[in-house]
Amino acid sequence: MTHDLVSTLRPLLSAEASAEAYASGTDPGDLEQAVWLRLLERLDSDGPPVDPQGWLRRTVRSEVRRSRRTTRLERPYETEPTDHGAPGPEQLALAAARRRTLRDAVRRLPGRCPRLMEALLSPKDLTYREIAGELGMSQGSLGPERSRCLGCLRRLLTPEVAARGGRG
Template identity: 85%
Template sequence: MTHDLVAALSPLLTAEASAEAYASGTEPGDLEQAVWLRLLERLDSDGPPLDPEAWLRKAVRAEVRRSRRTNRLERPYDTEPADDSGRGPEQLALTAARHRALRDAVRRLPGRCPRLMEALLSPKDLTYREIAGELGISQGSLGPERSRCLGCLRRLLAPEVAAREVRG
């Protein structure tokens, strides 16, 4: 029964979808798919329509109205969100792992280096004057202190970086 109904309605649906789709900004195949889905849902709940051809025409018009409404209300992105940075989920996960490793190494630094490095890595983009005020040291000593802390950080990270490199 269902197979016969689909076979009988298929040419009519193709013609109706082709006629209505472009005016609504929809692809004919998408429109056909939506109407077939509506028919399947109807067959599950109410059984086959009494006048399948009339039902099909009404379903096509209803899907076109829905599509127009959707197109009017939804705005596409300029680019896909994942394409914004050009990085996929794997790259984002690797970057997050590197940031965690860096933060862990910064916490293991001696003296006031952890606080200085956290201030330098802060997303607030603090100035030297703000960092010096926050740490309670002179602005002139920030450069040499930063240099010592970066040297310590390099020594801490060298074994980890060397272990992760591909050899051979």
Template identity: 65%
Template sequence: MNAPDTNAPTHDLVIETLRPLLAAEVRAELPAAAEPHDLEQAVWVRLLEHLGTEGPPTDPAAWLSATVRSEARRQRRTTFRELPYVTEPAADTAESDPERRAIARERAGALHAAVRRLPGRCPRLIGALLSPKDLTYREIAGELGISQGSLGPERSRCLGCLRRIMVSEVAPTSGRGKG
């Protein structure tokens, strides 16, 4: 077990003294789009490591400035090298599973078949909402020749009809809790 730290009040004083300076240094070092909290946290960790091994820095302001610059460079290099996933890894594994792909195709087929059985202009409206083009309400309203204001209520009515069709197709054959 480690001996109690007799320098704890000194360490707290160093941290409280450096807090406003750290915030200012981070704002000056990072571009506006970057996340300042990550950089601040990295510098605090480096300070705690320094306090544990060497004690308080002899020139805390200079040490802080140098550390902020060093950590900011490290974060920029890391950000430059890291590439975001195009899709989530879990989604990738689901797509590689033939059984899951078959079930997804079957569900999509059942949905599109139910959409085709909707009344009035509901098939076109729901089809536009499901479109891979990701149309805006304005584009859908223009495509269907209706006002944008009536699109929401009509969408709700169409989704209600679709819900009733889908529920009737997948309704349980036995009572709830009976197997």
């Protein structure tokens, strides 16, 4: 029943939507989708319309009026709402994933490297003197140790970076 109704109404809806849409500044495809939605809502509540063609014409015109009203009342933003300088959810998720990957790689480093790298990555922004005191190392050995640890970290992360870069 519904399939027959849709098959019967499809050409009429396409013609009506094309005729009405351009005059109102609405996209014909959007108008068709809105009318199909109204038909589905009607089928759920009242069943099929008694006069499907008449119902379709009235509904197309009703949706065009609704579209005009919406266009008249809505004003576009000067900028996108998310363009306020702060990173969006996608950027935040990607940054969190990068931090997790880095922290996981730091934990796999040999010897004193995990503790040293954690101290260097600390949000406390520790000085070399503070890091040396915390790790029980001389301040002069931090530079060479850091360099060795960064080399190990680079080797650990190279497969991660190479695997990600190969996509898409």
